[in-house]
Amino acid sequence: MRAYGRRKVLALAAGVLAAATACTGNSPAEPSKAAATSSATASPAPSAPVTAVTRAEAADEFFKLTATDDTLRAPNELQGRLDMELKDVVTGGQAPLTAAAFLSHDFAPPRYKWGTPKLFVPRFPPTEQAPWFSALATRDGSPTLLTFTKSPDRWRLSSAAELLPGQEVPEIQLDAEGYATAVAPDDRTVTISPQFMGPVHASVAETGTAGPTAGLLAPGPYTTEVAAQIAHLRDVLKNSDEQGGYSYDSIFSADNWPVYALRTTNGGALIQYSLSRTSTTTAVTKAAEGDGIPVPDPAQWALGQSKMRKTLRLVETHQYATVVPPLKAPAAAPVIAHDGALTRASGQ
Secondary structure: OOOOOHHHHHHHHHHOOOOOOOOOOOOOOOOOHHHHHOOOOOOOOOOOOOOOOOHHHHHHHHHHHHHHHHHHHOOOOOOOHHHHHHHHHEOOOHHHHHHHHHHHOOOOOOOOOEOOOEEEOEOOOOOOOOOEEEEEEEEOOEEEEEEEEEOOOOEEEEEEEEEOOOOOOOOEOEOOOOOEOEOOOOOOOEOOOHHHHHHHHHHHHHHHHHOOOOOOEOOOOOOHHHHHHHHHHHHHHHHOOOOOOEEEEEEEEOOOOOOEEEEEOOOOEEEEEEEEEEEEEEEOOHHHHHHOEEOOHHHHHHHOOOEEOOEEEEEEEEEEEEEEOEOOOOOOEOEEEEEEEEEEEEEO
């Protein structure tokens, strides 16, 4: 513990981030001559089931939205570009991440170069109020899993997570026409129902191998290692003779972020979801208050000063994709994709 200088440990505690985030159907039989002669009265052949969004429409929306995003990110004199992004282009966890990208880069955020997408389009009934689809495409050369959603009448980008090194998107179950199957929020055929994915991940990230959800997610830098990091910093900042005098905690929350799940060919699910993380450091002694709490570089744009006297609160938004096994073959679910950033900061 003593090997750490107060400033170094405080900077680490204040600025720690979670990581820098087809087959075909049978052909119809040839009609008989009798059937041909009675074609005027015969019923027409049934057409393919209709869907709320076709694969062609999904492809069109992908290219339209990524092109719009690129245009709005380009440095120009257009006022209100961030407002237009938040209104017309992004939603869900992408909203705070996009806002932070604009504000932290003086309204000239990084622009992306997109590759050709591989689409995963669920077949929704025409009455579906919030259809969605996913796409795997390179973003600046990195394979990225994205999800677009429509609500109420406009398509927006809701999630984007880069595949982690060595990871691949599992084989998605497709029907004869190439449409995917969405997994219901309360589906019980997988080891973690989509509606519980966020809370389970939040629990593992906070408690690691010691909590009630231990073993549900595979160990790694976005699960058990985060929990170990939090526990270590909490102990050092509170109890160390040289660095003590502070309280530290870091809480993950699923909030009301949307969750998207696709059925995989083995009966499992590819689940995409978002979490927020709030890390708080507080000076609890006069000596600690006198030293202050360093503001990490990623939060300078939000606070405009290098140190807080009493409290520093950092909020991050993270987006993930996790492959959940089927209940018939239970195993720890690996996180295969992530993206995230600090999106808000406050203190006094």
